[in-house]
Amino acid sequence: MFRKILIISVIFILSVGSVIGSDIYKKYKISSNDNYLMKISFSDGQTILTMYGEKENETLVFDKHDVVIENDTVFVKGKPVLCSRGFFNPDGLFSADEISKVKMNAEKRGKIEIFLTKKSKEMSSFVRFQSRNRFGLNQNIAVEQEEFLRGSAMSFWSNIKIEGEVNGHVIAVFGDIEIGDKAIIRGDVLAINGNVNHAKNSTIYGKIQATNVKDKHRFFKLWQLRRHKNNLLPGIKFYYNRIDGATPQFGFKYQNRELMHPEIEAFAGYGFASERWRYKIGLKQHLLKNHSLTIGGSFYKKLTSHDDWIISDNENTLFALLATEDYKDYLEAEGGRVAVEFDLPMDIDLEVGYQVEKYKWLEANRNLWSLFGGSKRFRPNYSSIDPTIRDSLKTIINGNELSSLCIKLSYNNKAKNNYPFKSFITARANLECLPSTWNEGLRYTLYRYWAEATRYQIINRKSGLIFRLDYGRIAHDMSMPISPFNIPIHKLFFLGGLGTLHGYDHKEFYGAEFWLGSIEYKIDFPAASWDTWLFYDIGQIGNPGNMSTTEVKNSVGVGLSFTDIIRINISRRLDRSDDTVTLYVRMKHRF
Structure with a gap:
């Protein structure tokens, strides 16, 4: 209880301090020393492009019929304007990396002006880090779901797709803009000689304008601005699993457009099968805004699972409702956390x-309803562990409190490499330390490591490869060998089935150390409405010190994916002589 009060107090102090400090942001003004690189204007159906040089400027007035694209270079009235390497101005070629800010003025009469500026040479490296804009020069760009773009997204003779969050403007010059259902855009949205298509539930704080369609978004703009006048977004969440059953949650999220105030999120709900309340209250404050430093925290009472790396709550809810399949194992967790993000x-x-x-152990409600489940029952909680061993592991965790230090690292060069045109790499690593001095129930300091690296290799526009490697290990500071029988049950590693070793029983193997590798090959056959996949999984799991005596497991499979929504896999394990295959259905796939 003392630690919980401490966490809440820290969050409150940081939030109050950040609100007081927000006056620093309010006093900030754009420097008058900005140098213009380019100005784009649109009025009365014509586009005006002005390129600024050191000694002279060049202006082009044109419409879409004056534009010719050869290879990756865009020509306007016979003059090169841009290519994949940058923009042409009277002084030569300059890269999009030199652009510091994107500023926009839109008048009611339909005149639009966009300015691209740069800082002095002494500040150029700082500005590139600070602005984090994203440009598409005759190449489509995207901001994926769960991705945050600190600057603006802007394309020239290409399209933009927004699924995540953009802190600045979204502008397409001679291109279209598509805004997804969960997208958040804090600036304006503008398509010059293009269209804007937005999902009904997208969140847009600024104005929406598309020069190709007159007045299409006028009502939407007024409604959207009223809706977000106070930046207060009500929300409903829902999940369904074999522990809580149907669990609706209601709450709100407060966001400040300029990131001056703390972001506040509060949700509460009730699990009808477990007959237990669930809640979460969280605060997050952006500090040192230009250097991307965020501090925040939350306190909650929730179901926690270490299976999030295998399947999301939304996808798992769908399987539970439709097919009596719950792929996660759970504990109830009541507590809180504070974190600093860089x-x-x-x-x-x-x-x-x-x-x-x-933590509290909760038994599964195995007879819950599902649409197509028939007489099938849900599996017990942590069903892959022998019941006798499972009962002993319950006593280690049930009713006990654990404190830990968590460090997370992630790397993703997908946007930098301009996917889907170039290959990219993603990686993430987690380190969790549970000191014995913080935890009375532990006789030793426990360390848990986990890392994953994935290479998305594009062979051509019809095929690609995915290479994935995972590694995890649990260690402690005692001389005795580590064993899964003296480790908190939710800290163990599991392999088998969905998302790991396809073809094996779900979470069939468990231990304190593992590695897992997979290769997937995608083929897009001509005239086919689906993509074909071939894949191979290989892995090993055991305990530190005895991995050399543990058998390596592997499997092969084939799959079909339809658009970006569904993928069907058939897999077979290779350590048996029978021809048994396992069918998997996923609602989201990787490539």
């Missing part, structure tokens, strides 16, 4: 957090 250079994100949770 957005570092070279596409690296770092998070350092402190967490306190009190």
Whole structure:
């Protein structure tokens, strides 16, 4: 209880301090020393492009019929304007990396002006880190779901797709903009000689304008601005599993457009099968805004699972409702956490957090309803562990409180490499430390490591490869060998089935150390409405010190994916002589 009060107090102090400090942001003004690189205007159906040089400027007035694209170069009235390497101005070619800010003025009479500026040479490296804009020069760009773009997204003679969050403007010059259902855009949305298609539930704080369609978004703009006048977004969440059953949650999220105030999120709900309340209250404040430093925390009472790396709550809810399949195992966790997040250079994100949770074991409600389940019953909680061993592991965790230090690193150069045109790499690593001095129930300091690296290799526009490697290990500071029988049950590693070793029973193997590798090959056959996949999984799991005596498991499979929504796999394990295959259906796939 003391630790929980401490966490809440820290969150409150940080939030109050950040609100007081927000006056620093309010006093900030754009420097008058900005140098213009380019100005784009649109009025009365004509586009005006002005390129600024050191000694002279060049202006082109044109419409879409004056544009010719050869290879990757765009020509306007016979003059090169841009290519994949940058923009042409009177002084030569300059890269999009030199652009510091994107500023926009839109008048009611339909005149639109966009300015691209740069800072002095002494500040250029700092500005590139600070702005984090994304440009598409005759190449489509995207901001994926769960991705945060600190600057603006802007394309020239190409399209933009937004599924995540953009802190600045979204502008397409001679291109279209598509905004997804969960997208958040804090600036304006503008398509010059293009269209804007937005999902009904997208969140847009600024204005929406598309020069190709007159007045299409006028009502939407007024409604959207009223809706977000106070930046207060009500929400409903829902999940369904074999522990809580149907669990609706109601709450709100407060966001400040300029990131001056703390982001506040509060949700509460009730699990009808477990007859237990669930809640979460969280605060997050952006500090040192230009250097991407965020501090925040939360306190909650929730179901926690270490299977999130295998399947999301939304996808798992769908399987539970339709087919009596719940792929996760759970504990109830009541407590809180504080964390500091750093957005570092070279596409690296770092998070350092402190967490306190009190756990409760909950049995599965195996006879819950599902639409197509028939007489099938849900499996027990942590069903892959022998019941006798499972009962002993319950006593280690049930009713006990654990405190831990958590460090998370992630790397993703997908946007930098301009996917889907170039290959990219993603990686993430977690380190969790549970000191014995913080935890009375532990006789030793426990360390849990986990890392994953994935290479998305594009062979051509019809085929590609995915290479994935995972490694995890649990260690402690005692001389005795580590064993899964003296480790908190939710800290163990599991392999088998969905998302790991396809073809094997779900979470068939468990231990304190593992490695897992997979190769997937995608083929897009001509005239086919689906993609074909071939894949191979290989892995090993055991305990530190005896991995050499543990058998390596592997499997092969084939799959079909339809658009970006569904993928069907058939897999076969290779350590048996029979021809038994296992069918998997996924609602989201990787490539």
